[in-house]
Amino acid sequence: MFRTRWHRITVFTIACALALCACGVQPTDSSENTMASQATAETASYQPVTITNYDFTGKEVQHTYTQVPQRVVAVYQGSIETMIALGLEDHVIASYGLDNEVKPEWQEGFAAMHYQETVFAPDKETITLLQPDMILSWGSLFGDTMLGDVSAWNEKGVATYMNSNTRPGGYPRTLENEYTDILNLGRIFAVEDRAQALVEEMQAEIARTEEAVQGKETVRVAVVEPMGDSISNYGANTLAGDMVTQLGGELANPDGNEMSKEDLLACDPDVIFVVYMAYSGDDPESVMASQKAVITEDPALASLSAVQNDRVYLVMLGDIYAAGPRTIDGIQTLAAGMYPELSK
Structure with missing residues (x-):
């Protein structure tokens, strides 16, 4: 159920936006210095993390993170909101693709996400200009004509992570997949406690309801x-x-x-x-x-x-x-x- 809004954007608008948006989201010298300092501090105690995710065909791929990603591009609602919910908005250099308004409690974090309103989903040329170290999106976008091939990005040292419930190939979409994604991102960004708290809230709601209706x-x-x-x-x-x-x-x-x-x-x-x-x-x-x-x-x-x-x-x-x-x-x-x- 791949939902895009290409019909809302004219070809001319896309062309202009892609030419401008990459420049518009480049960090200032001050923010680059802040990110560099943060990266140094985080890397000092970081333990390498190997994560299993997927490519555009649904095949499992592994990527080893040796440091916390600092230049993340987040595409689609869930990608953006997961980063905010985990308190990771300062790691995002560009975000795209909101279908709905961000929830009120996440608005402050969203303001720091360098959101690009003119383009619903960027192409790989735009992403390349941004020089990310991680791309977070849905499976339907990791094609060669869109964000680009997962293996090609990984070979360049750029991590990719797609929401597991958008894995191509007709795999079941489950609560467990949502839990896994949140916990994986918690491991990648060394915020396991925050991720675990989000998942436990969901699990507790399920358990409370099950008990009440027995x-x-x-x-x-x-x-x-x-x-x-x-x-x-x-x-x-x-x-x-x-x-x-x-x-x-x-x-x-x-x-x-x-x-x-x-x-x-x-x-x-x-x-x-x-x-x-x-x-x-x-x-x-x-x-x-x-x-x-x-x-x-x-x-x-x-x-x-x-x-x-x-x-x-x-x-x-x-x-x-x-x-x-x-x-x-x-x-x-x-x-x-x-x-x-x-x-x-």
Whole structure:
């Protein structure tokens, strides 16, 4: 489910932006001196870390970090927000690709991320000019015509890390993958305590909910995203599906990526979560209302139990897809809809 916004940017705008943005994010002499001092201090006690990640084909690749990366390029929402959540914004020399506003508690960190508004995702020529020592992004961008090949970057001494739930090849997307990414980045940047705290918060929310619903009737859940004339279904191999299962729910339709209205009626879930995506510049309330109405206002779907019982809820895509530190928000949103009695 690769989502880009190329249609929002004209070719002329891209050409101009790529020519200018590399220069615009170069650190000043003062910031270079600060980064150099910080790197020296961090390297003095740094123990080499070997991390397993992936290339554009989904193949496992290993990279050994001998020092904390100081010139990171972060592309996409989860990449940007993970760096902020771990307190690593001062290691980022350029960032791109926000679909949604950064959460209020991360705004201060975001201000230091050298965010480039004119280009959603840069190409490898732009990245090369930035001289990074690490590129953090999604699997769909690590192609030769985009950010560039993982092996080629690694051979130049530039580390790459893709969110594990965007690994190409149809691999299951799981909560465990999100935990692993956060913990790996904690090891790479020597902030293991911060990373562990984020993961433990997510795990504790799952455990608390599981304990609270023991002995209760299993809730049947569908997580769907209306997309024009079709409905995309988040099944067992998706992060949202794994969240539902780990929270003690049952997926009403665990198979398949797409369903018809007839399919939705046939599985008749107790609860339906409708996925929405409010792009920067859009009116979030309008987007949410119109997306939910596709399910709740369609006469053909009026007989659904979830519609009749007013159990159709919204969930933001960024909270249940390659979510990074927003994983906790996805867990909490799904738990609240599945078990509203727990929040009373």
